[in-house]
Amino acid sequence: MEKESFDFQIERIVSVVRDSDARIVGLQFPEGFKRRSPGIAERIEEETDVRVIISGNPCFGACDLDVALLDKVDLLFHFGHAQLDDSSLESKVYFIETRSNADIAEVVKKALPELKGHKIGLITTVQHVHKLEDACSILDSGGKECVIGIGDSKIAYPGQVLGCNFSAARSEECDEYLYIGSGEFHPLGVSLSTGKRVLVADPFVNGVREVDPSRILRQRSAVIAKSLDASVFGIVISSKPGQERIELAEKLKSLAQKHEKQAHILSMDLVTPDQLLQFKVDAFVNTACPRLAVDEVGRFNAPMLTPQEFEIVLGEKEWENLVFDEITGE
Template sequence: MVSGEGFDFQVDRIISIIKDSDAKIVGLQFPEGFKRRSPAIAERIEKETGVMVVISGNPCFGACDLDVALIKSVDLLFHFGHAPLDDNELSDKVFFIETRSQVDVKNVVKLALSSLEGKKIGLLTTVQHAHKLEDACDVLKADDRECVIGVGDGKIAYPGQVLGCNFSVARTEACDEYLYIGSGEFHPLGVSLSTGKRVIIADPFVNEIREVDPSRILRQRSAVIAKSLDAEVFGIVVSSKPGQERMTLANELKRMAARHDKIAHIFTMDLVTPDQLLQFKVDAFVNTACPRLAIDEVGRFNAPMLTPQEFEIVLGEKEWEDIVFDEITGE
C-alpha cells in the first residue's frame, strides 16, 4: 500500500495489473490535489514493472475529464481520485483508482452532533470517504438519531456519494438535514441549493464543523442574472470532454433563445477558460460544460457566464426563485 496525506493510491494493485498485461507504456492521470504525488508513484511503477510511465499534465476536474489524447498513446491509463461514470468510454484500457481516505471519520462526526438540529440525518460525501459512511452512521445511531444514505442516479457509483455536478443522492430519501463528510464548500453548497435544507460540513482532515451558507453564492448568481437581462447575443459554451459534452442541451438552449428573438451562437472547445473565450464578443455566455465553471470562475469572463437554468430565468422561462446549481444527471 502506498499512501499520502491519508489516502491510498493502490500502487501494489496497479503494479499487479501491469504485470498481468502486455503493457509497455502506461499513463497516469491525477486531479490537481494529487498531482504532487505523481513523480514518486511513477518512479516506483517503472522500477517494479519496467514499463514507461507518462504523467498527464492537463487539468483534471473529475471522471468526466479523461485525458483522451493520452489514452490513445498508452496501453493502460490509471485515473486517480474518482469513480467511473456511466458514460466513460475506452474503459477497457482505463482503470479508476478511487484513492480512498484512510482518515477516521468518527471523531469529526461526534464533534458534529452538537450542531445537528434534526432527528433524521442524511449522510453525504465524495468517493474518498464513501466507505466510511457506515462508521458515521454508527455514531449517529449511538446518539439516538436516524441515519439516511441515499442512492443516486446512474452517474453515482456509491450510496451517499455526491459529485460536483450531481446531487441526486440528496433527493432520493427524506431527511431533516444533511451531514456532509469532506473538505471544500462546492458539493455541500450544491446540496443546500438543490434541496433547500440545512447542510453541516464535517471536515475529517482538520476536525472542523461548519454550516453551509448559500447566501453569498445566491447574491453572486443573482448579480450575473441581472447583468444579463438586457443581453441580445449569447454564446453557448460546449465542452468536448467526455462526460461534459452536452450538445443536445446547447441546441435546445439555442432554439429557446430564438423563440425569444435572441441570437445564440454555440462555441465548442476542450478546456473552457476565460482566455479561451476572450475573442468571442457576446453579451453573455451560457455554460453547458462542467457546472462548476460558472460558479468557480465568476467575474473572470469578459461577459457574464450563466448556467442553463439561469439562462431560462433571463429569458423569462423560469422565476428568480428557481435558482439552483446546474447538474449533469444520469438516467
C-alpha cells in the same frame, strides 16, 4: 515515516500492469494529487517493464479523461474519482478512487450536538464513502436516524455526491444533511439542490461548520441581472467525454431564437476566461462543467450563465427556481 493519508493502490496498479501486455502506461491526477505523481510513476517503472507518461492537463473529475494521452498509452490509471456510467473505456482505463484513511469518528461525534433535525442524510465524496456506515452508527448511537441515499446512474456509491450531481442527496427525505469531507462546493450544491441545512464535518481539520449558500445566491442573482438586456449569447460546450452536452446546447439555442435572441454554440476542450476572451457576446451560457460558472464567477469578459439561469433571463423560469446546474444520469 508519516502514514499515507490516501490509498493510491500502487500494488494493485503494478499487478494490473504485470498481468497485461502494456508497454506504455498513462497516469492522470486531479490537482491536489499531482505532486505525488513522480514518486508513483517511479515506483511503477521500477517494479514493471513499462514506460510511464504523466498527464499535465487539468483534471476536474471522472468526466475529464485525458483523451489525447489515452491514444498514446496502452493503459490509463485515473486517480481520485469513481467511474461514471460510461463503460466504453473499461478495458483501457482504471479508476483509482484514492480513498482517504482519515478517521472520521471524532469529527462526526463533534457534529452530533450541532445537528438540529432528527433524520440526517449522510453525504460525501468517493474519498470517504467507505466510512459512511461508521458515521451512521455514531449518529444512531446519538439518537439520530441516519439515511444514505442512492444516486442516479452517474453515482457509483450510496451517499456519494459529485460537483455536478447531487442526486444521492435528493433520493431520501431527511431533516438536514451531514457532509463528511473538506471544501465548500459539494455541500453548497446539496444545500441549493435540496433547500435544506447542511453541516460539514471535516476530518482533516477536525472541524464542524454550517454552509451558507447566501453569498453564492447573491453572486448568481447578480449574473442574471447583468444578463437581462443581453441580445447575443455564446453557448459554450466542452468536448470532454463526460461534459459534452450538445443536445442541451441546441435546445438552448432554439430557446434563444424563440425569444428573438442571437445564440452561437462555441465548442472547446478546456473552457477558461482566456479561451473566451475573443468572443464578443453579451453573455455566455455554460453547458460544460457546471462548476465553471460558479468557481470562475467575475473572471469572464461577459456574464457566464448556467442553463437554468439562461431560462430565467429569457423569462421561461422564475427567479425562485434558481438551482445549481447538474449533469445527471438515469
